[in-house]
Amino acid sequence: MTLEQWERASEWPLIVVSTLFLAAYSVQVLASEAVAQVAGWFMMTTWALFLIDYGVSLWLAPRRLNWFFKHLHELAIVVLPMLRPLRLLRLVTLIGVLQRVAGNALRGRVVTYVIAASGLLTYLGALAMYDAEKTAAGASIQSFADAAWWAIVTITTVGYGDLSPVTATGRLIAVGLMIGGIALLGIVTATLASWLVDKVSAEDTRTQTLTAVHIELLRDEIKALRLEIADPRPTPTPANPSTTEVNAALPVT
Numbered sequence: 001m002t003l004e005q006w007e008r009a010s011e012w013p014l015i016v017v018s019t020l021f022l023a024a025y026s027v028q029v030l031a032s033e034a035v036a037q038v039a040g041w042f043m044m045t046t047w048a049l050f051l052i053d054y055g056v057s058l059w060l061a062p063r064r065l066n067w068f069f070k071h072l073h074e075l076a077i078v079v080l081p082m083l084r085p086l087r088l089l090r091l092v093t094l095i096g097v098l099q100r101v102a103g104n105a106l107r108g109r110v111v112t113y114v115i116a117a118s119g120l121l122t123y124l125g126a127l128a129m130y131d132a133e134k135t136a137a138g139a140s141i142q143s144f145a146d147a148a149w150w151a152i153v154t155i156t157t158v159g160y161g162d163l164s165p166v167t168a169t170g171r172l173i174a175v176g177l178m179i180g181g182i183a184l185l186g187i188v189t190a191t192l193a194s195w196l197v198d199k200v201s202a203e204d205t206r207t208q209t210l211t212a213v214h215i216e217l218l219r220d221e222i223k224a225l226r227l228e229i230a231d232p233r234p235t236p237t238p239a240n241p242s243t244t245e246v247n248a249a250l251p252v253t
Contacts, residue, residue, distance in 0.1 A: 003060040021046045029131045051078045114187050125177040126151035132169040139166050155181035
């Protein structure tokens, strides 16, 4: 089996596992202690599945060293399973399916990625922030609603300052969310600029096409006029009637 075959075979199972992981992580953060413990065991199971996928992919890679450096985030996932915010990197596999949903159009893929990534990043940022801050002394983020509001104003680069993290983990999450928000804003701006450029370019192309058609019509008319001037054809004139014919046409008095 090649690496491409393994990736195709494991893509959808990993997407399902990542989705279940997101649900389990949400339960672990938001539910009671007993339910959170069950969710934690499930998350450890997903860690084992991702570890198997990483090992098989590395083994099947034709250029293992190159593949290793290109997938350092996957290495971090399997090596540091106890770093809870880092576990969220597993959800990167969810974005891979969006390419099929968006189709082949580049702008369609960009828009789909931006919308999905914005929603997912906002939710994960709020969830991770609440997980880091809910037990901290003097924390201003004391509920998931507070964390969601903080994530929205942070990813949109507004930053009211009414809520802010007090833990080192929370501040690390804030840095990541701010960088993600700036990146998404740049993608939106670039996509809008590309759309405007395409509209202007399409209008210019249409105008140039019409102008070329008009020029061709004028050239045809000029050619026809030149032919008439070079080889004129005499126009027949009616013969003058004789006096007898005129008199015969007059009424008899």
